[in-house]
Amino acid sequence: MYLQIMEQIKQKVAVGEWAPGEEIPSIRMMAVALRISVITVKRAYLELEREGVIVTQHGKGSIVATDPGLGPRLYDRELEEHLEQVVRIGTLLGLNSKQMVQRLRDTASRLNEAQLRDEEFAKENL
Amino acid sequence: MTDLAVQFAGVSKKYPHFTLQDVDLELSTGSIMGFVGANGAGKSTTIRILMGLIHQDSGTVEVLRHTMPAQQAAAKRDIGFVSEDMRLYGALTLAWHMNFIRSIYPQWDQLYAEKLLRRFDLKAEQKIKGLSHGQRVKAALLLALARRPRLLVLDEPTTGLDPVARREVLAELVAVLADEERTIFFSSQNTGDVEQISDQITFIDRGRIIDSANKETFLDRWRRLRLIIPSNAVLPQLPGVIEVGGSARLPVLTVNRFEPAMVAACQDAGVAVQAVDAMTLEEIFIANVQSRREGVIA
């Protein structure tokens, strides 16, 4: 459950809904608003602080971290997690790293083609 | 040192057909504890001892720094109690009850009471005997909530409520915790409710506390591991395996002390880890109880 909260907050930050340096609701306020336990929210905030997304000032509540590279850094971390997942599953399937990289390339080009096709379609129909 | 709203130490109570044994409990101020157990496990007995309505045979009970049951009158000034078997006076109206409570407790908040009337969809002028079960529960909760007590002790507060009413009650309970000086202790058979709003969770079975921890710890530590054991591999010994289900080649392990290293250990032994599933509180509770009854966990 706390992961969902973390996701929600990270999205708000990445999109810019909550600006760097801006105050976010206190743990208790957030718990009341979401109708869930304080401890779950507390954990989410703790993890977010560890990841550098937010900063908790003692006795004053929490604010979005004022790190300018925050948005890209969030996504960078997510990329890292996904890459680890790819390696684990690839290993389960018995692939070596060269094969995994090939699969990555194949997927990238497949998605690229799809995107180009979409753009063509959009151009023709506007 | 955290402030404790409730503290039980070695509490026991013997009845002809049931014994509550060696109950230890600690509830910090500003948190919610969910108390989970089957029927007859001892939830109501524990709660009544907490309220001073039953005198324990041994052990000490302290509630809001008062010794129970000796100082129960003083303690109850700051406690709001609602139990499932509690009835209000059928021939009288909800409004009479509200006035009655207001005349006794100076902290009664009339505006909040009226807000709760609307939110719970209750009519003050209605006689209690004309209310449905769900409405009666909400009425009793209203009487307890509107006083803004420092401690709320609730025995099955959402049992018998329709989904809408349950949602509103849970929302009100969580809202109580916006004030960090207030605490809630509630028992429930509905593990979904407990999972949603509790900070601390305690399991009770057959008169004994079988587990008590903060909710995230429970949810973190319990996992179901789905494994595939190829013919040349042997399952490694893992600590904290509560239950082994599935088949010999495709076992499903229930563990209560999960570490990511377990996955690596399995893989090192050549066992494939197909999935590591989190468990709901209900699954955790059932696995916990079943294994204790079978004597797996001491």
Added chain:
Amino acid sequence: MNTFIVTRLILKDWYLNRALLVAAIVTGLLTLAAVAAARGTTIALILGIIVLVTILIGMGAVIMSSMVNERKQQTLPFVMSLPVSYLEYTTSKVVGSLLIFSVLWLALFLGVIATILTTPWVSHGSIPFVVIMLVEILMSTCLIAAVSITTESQGWTIGVTQIGGLALNAIGFSIVRLPGIGNTIRSHTIQWSRTSILLLLIEFGAIALMIGIAFFIQSRKRDFI
């Protein structure tokens, strides 16, 4: 003792049973009026007084059992959730029910005495005996209250009520035979012999004892629910 909460609980009980209380008072007054009107013949008077006494005892029992039946109505958890100790709860029940009964009793007591004093052919010497009997009724009602509160059982309460009624007759007959009482009944003046005063003291002592025992038993209870 927190008199505030005890008062609140007593008022609550009176309010809950207000219809019953009003009915009791009205019935009592009607019976009294009937007795007063019946003083034409001795038999009518005696019958009237017997009816009065029966009603008094009956009312007492009804008041007691309805005031004390929180457990049956399952409202006991609600009451015990209030900031009240078990001692204060017991006090509210004892005081609340006996107070109401005493009002009724006192009204009828004064009424009976007045009737005797104003009825020309009833000897005033009968007054000490009548007083002793009326106090005996008070005593048996205290017993009913004590039993009701400590046992919280309607069965026991009814049982004791029956016994109290029978005992009343038995006691009445035996007291009349006592020399200090029997020979003063027919006199024209009110004479308080030593026997009669002793009997009164015993009765009041018994009332105090029963209430004391009731409180004692309640204080020993460890489980209130």
